[in-house]
Amino acid sequence: MKVPDIGQGLKNVLFQHGASLVGFGDLSNLVSDGQTYGVSVAIAVPAAVIRSIEYGPTPEYYHEYYRINDLLDDAVTAGAEYLRQNGCEAKAMTCGSVVESDDHRTALPYKTVATRAGIGWIGKCALLVTKEYGSAVRLSALVTNAPLACAKPIDESFCGSCTACAAACPGKAVSGKLWNKDMDREEFFHAADCRKAARMLAKEKLNKEITLCGKCVFVCPYTQKYIAE
Numbered sequence: 172m173k174v175p176d177i178g179q180g181l182k183n184v185l186f187q188h189g190a191s192l193v194g195f196g197d198l199s200n201l202v203s204d205g206q207t208y209g210v211s212v213a214i215a216v217p218a219a220v221i222r223s224i225e226y227g228p229t230p231e232y233y234h235e236y237y238r239i240n241d242l243l244d245d246a247v248t249a250g251a252e253y254l255r256q257n258g259c260e261a262k263a264m265t266c267g268s269v270v271e272s273d274d275h276r277t278a279l280p281y282k283t284v285a286t287r288a289g290i291g292w293i294g295k296c297a298l299l300v301t302k303e304y305g306s307a308v309r310l311s312a313l314v315t316n317a318p319l320a321c322a323k324p325i326d327e328s329f330c331g332s333c334t335a336c337a338a339a340c341p342g343k344a345v346s347g348k349l350w351n352k353d354m355d356r357e358e359f360f361h362a363a364d365c366r367k368a369a370r371m372l373a374k375e376k377l378n379k380e381i382t383l384c385g386k387c388v389f390v391c392p393y394t395q396k397y398i399a400e
């Protein structure tokens with residue numbers, strides 16, 4: 172059974188579950204099974220929480236980070252269920268279902284689905300950057316065979332000559348090169364150096380053995396525009 176506008180119905184479900192941004196992307200060049208439509212879901216971190224992380228992660232940021240991850244899991248689970256109820260195949264890419272390799276990569280990164288869905292681009296600091304919220308978003312996704320109307324993908328960076336994240340990074344992980352869709356992450360970003368610095372900062376600021384920093388989120392001019400509004 173097909174509803175008249177399954178895409179709008181899906182968006183309604185996702186926004187009711189707290190989504191800030193939703194986009195549909197064509198993944199046919201990236202996946203080998205029949206679920207070639209990607210649904211990217213972003214939830215913005217509240218501006219007041221972002222204002223607290225200028226010098227590194229705070230308890231508010233830590234709690235919000237995990238609270239939003241739970242919201243995203245619920246949203247994509249509900250979205251996938253909605254699609255299945257309407258006769259389609261769908262799989263929610265919840266945190267627990269995504270497998271990371273030893274070098275902390277996943278087969279289909281949330282950020283890749285987001286760029287294919289036109290939600291944002293990959294910044295010099297390897298975070299997804301959106302025009303609405305900067306990099307102050309958490310992401311999730313689902314995949315489906317539902318014939319959704321896909322957005323124009325974003326293939327190139329809008330960072331321009333900005334170097335704010337490179338200057339703020341305590342791990343010197345940001346090379347300064349502009350991303351495009353054909354680049355591997357290591358061509359413009361040193362993930363191991365980011366991880367090391369973020370773990371040290373989380374230990375210092377939160378006394379926790381986790382990877383959490385946020386300095387590049389805070390300084391991004393697109394984030395600054397969001398928190399100023």
Ligand code: SF4
Nearest residue numbers: 340365368384386387
């Ligand atoms: S999260 Fe921290 S360490 Fe990693 S790139 Fe951003 S500023 Fe650098």
Ligand code: SF4
Nearest residue numbers: 294295330333336391
């Ligand atoms: S701080 Fe500047 S260079 Fe870094 S992601 Fe944001 S816009 Fe891009």
